[in-house]
Amino acid sequence: MKLTHLGHACFLVETAGARVLIDPGCLSRFEDLRGLDAVLVTHQHADHVDGDRLEVLLDHNQGTALYVDPDTVAELPVLRAQANVVRPGDRITVGGSVVQVLGGLHAAVYADIPGCTSNAYLIDGGAFLHPGDAFVVPDVPVDVLAVPIDGPWLKLSEAVAYVSTVAPRVAVPMHEGETTDPGKYAGMLAAFSADGVVRRIDLGEPFTL
Template identity: 65%
Template sequence: MKLTHLGHACFLVEGGARLLIDPGTMSDFDGVRDLDAVLVTHQHPDHLDVARVAALLAANRNASLVVDADTASTVEGLPAHVVVEPGDRLRFGGENDNATVDVLGGLHAAVYGDVPGCTNAAYLIDEGAFFHPGDSFLVPPSEVDVLAVAVDGPWLKLAEAIDYVRAVDPRVAVPMHEGETTDPAKYFGMLAAFLPDGVVRSPLRTSTDEPR
């Protein structure tokens, strides 16, 4: 299996099939071709850029779009898609050379306060060769060789990411979900999203000694 991180939560998985997981707004996936499937863990834009995925599917006409239950309404205008639930098993690729995808999970990790939750499909590729949990701390029921682990977001702290890797106990852990950290403006915006308007002032633009 070959694994390529395309930014934030997006991975290209190549083995018995070519699978693209979580093509979102912070990821660079537009030029990927010859896909068998595009797998989406949940509806948040950093995991699903609907406009760019529409163009991606137009350039990969043999690719299946796989989404969780709450994302189905978001992709109604896109080509035929498969809505999955925990317990489903999918197979992609040729008759003699293919990849299995087991759907696990259920719900997105609690974000903050009363922010509404959503469904989250975690994907176990080739019986544990690679596991993408989406935005969750789901521990799969079988061994994992390579684990994608989120390292940033309003729904986690780094200590929880460390505990999660320890709980899954993979051979390799690949950090992901780092998009906001690469751009201070986005990171400050994430903080501002959970506070009253005007409270957060970017240190890149304003002085901290403004009169109160």
């Protein structure tokens, strides 16, 4: 599998059988991508889906399937005709890969204020997990985990605990687009996690895992 971090929560995932883009948001750079098989959106927040730029991207990638959570399709009417709504429990076949939909709700920001729907996407039985804005723990081993390190809904200690609970072979820091020192947060995550688990990927540089 080849993984390219395109900023914040956005990743291009290239498996043996598919090119999948996850969470093309306002803090990410994805406009030049071509040859995509699918775009997956975890939830409606702008840092995870930039509707206007995504519309342009899909115009340049005719035939690319778009999968979103229920709340996103309601918030982005411009994409409604193209979007396939998926929920936890669904399975998607994309090229030669299978994507399982997990999750349910965005992590709590404060107290019991309701959150929006938020999907997590597990690719090829655990090869890669993108949890969206939640701490989703699948019931299968995970090889590569994208782990949020900054946001109004989390503490770094929660990210450390999440890596420990999921116990992936590799944990890739993400959701760092609004912090001025992402290296510090990624370094602290690595310091408090098992040796060698956390690997920070250079933005825009394909990384084979």
